[in-house]
Amino acid sequence: MKILIQAPEIIDIQSPFHQQQKNVLINNGKIAEIGDKNYSADRVIKAEGMKLSIGWFDLGTFIGDPGLEHKEDLESATKTAAAGGFTEIAVLPNTAPSVQSKNEISYITQNNSTRLVQVHALASVTRNNKGEELTEMIDLHEAGAIGFTDGLKTIWHTDIFLKALQYLQKFDGVLIDHPEDYWLNLFGHMHEGINSTRLGLKGMPRIAEEIMVGKNLELLAYAGGKLHFSRISSGKSLDMIKAAKKKLNVSCDITAYQALLDDSVLFDFDTNYKVSPPLREKSDIEALLKGLKDGTIDVICSGHTPHDAESKDLEFDLAEFGMINLQTFGSNLVALSQAVAWDVLLEKVTQAPRRLLNLEIPKIGVDEKANLTLFDPARTWKLDERTNFSKSKNSPWFGKEVTGKAVAVFNNSKQWIDSDIK
């Protein structure tokens, strides 16, 4: 089938067509033509005002498959990802069992060569993500694990952390760390500050993150290796990472919402805003925006963390951390584009995560495989029962109008096109 994407703006800093408005013809999974002609096609998508980039990549998506399928399974996760504009996702190992043997890897990555949304496996660093005993990381790497992390759990054990950094060097593997001091965040439910004081909730102080970033950078300097910090939330963490980048192989990501929302939204105890790391203050948002602009933050991720109503529609201190955000991620980007240029934002969602994980980076050029995302930054829509593809509904934007929506994705000779698109 031939599909013509008519007149989008191409955003791909590696492409000669970067920031040009062109017609793009896709034929049997390949980019057949890029130009100004009106190529004949079976389907035409009028895309003026839209942005065409290589397929978006989500680093660190939480799904519940295997074991917690009631939150999100592979099928719902891939549908949700496609509708959010992602052609590839790298999923966290916080499953049950955790991703710690070849079985889980092959289960997660099955059909990756043919499915629209490829699912990459991040494997556990320690057994059951407990931080105590290393997994068989070489074997997991051979089986297809693209990175190593305990996901939403911190690797608290200093010596295990050090050993992991050393061990991964055999195959240039990346250690992805969620920096969080266990004791300082214990029983914490939100950012520690004036708002946690007002709400009577135990806080999670910035230093709980910062001391772990500082400590782990020292370990990286000592051991060597490749370290990526996930879901950074504090400006001081970024300062340390920025300084370390001059001599160490270190990178980091943030969730898109972390640079948009502060903890004042928690005034009425809406558990959809209960996330980890917690939403912090306006000054932290400014520091994150600065980090996005100056390149300290390499990757932006959705932070998609689905939870069933039984884990989320509860008293605040009993509710789990996290929000779903694959489908609303694009609207987060629109909000971020007020402060950060589109090509900078999209590089952090496309090239940067693939580069970090040593994956092939798709290109926008004639005869290249079509791994593409078409995004409409002006489209207003609602995430609701009709449009939501996730099994969970824990989004602060559920039922509210947002601006910006992925309208089509292409990968592996397959495509998803928003049914509302004519």
Added chain:
Amino acid sequence: MSKLSQKHLLGIKDITREDIELIFETAANFKEVINRPIKKVPSLRDVTIANIFFENSTRTRLSFELAEKRLSADVVNFSASTSSVKKGETLLDTVNNILAMKVDMVVMRHASPGAPHYLAKHIKANIVNAGDGTHEHPTQALLDTFSIREKLGSVSGKKIAIIGDILHSRVALSNIFALQKLGAKIMVCGPPTLLPKFISQLGVEVELDVQKALQWCDVANVLRIQLERQQIKYFPSLREYSLYYGITKKMLDGLKKPIVIMHPGPINRGVELSSDAADSQHSIILDQVENGVAVRMAVLYLLAGTAA
């Protein structure tokens, strides 16, 4: 009749100064009523109120129940420890089951901060927060403030020291909000580990020395050490606490100035407050208890008025 600005009493944070004054005015009338030989008025006849207590309570529950009965409301009581509820039924299910029996108002105590706010999003009945974890205890703050006003004539400009475990205290937080709305000056005092790090941003003074706090204040509201609400250790021992943060009659007499001592109860005698201090002429602890009934009558009565 004037009305409250809110349908629920979830916290002092959410109500206005005018609301507080209206509650006080009404409470003063009810206080006169409960000192009559016939203490009962028909104001809430045909109104059913459920007292749902997920945390242990003796005096707050008794105080609410008396207030409800003196207003001629029909009263049902439900108590369960949070842990037993946690194993089975959710909060929402429990409350909906009770409401299905046609209950008009819910008075709830719960260990989770924000539990009544959560409930308010899901149910129609008026809700009175009778204490939500370490967040707020609005009726306690109202009765404390009412008692200060009664004793000193006004609250505005008065210096109130809140002494003890501020970190785990819903009484402290609600008192700060209420007293600030009425123009009082506030100081918090306690061991540094029991003071929230950002408390001064609420506009209160912070003092680590009890003697200095007593010297500064017109009223000392001494809080109970909430051992049951401390999930980890915040100070080495009760012995050391009572030695360095406990208040004795000798200290009060040595101030050579009038001072009012309050305590929300139950007192750990000999820990935060010595027996002779609790029972001294400085203490208005039993007035607080008496005023509690009148203030709660006022709150219930006024909230019922918002339902129409």
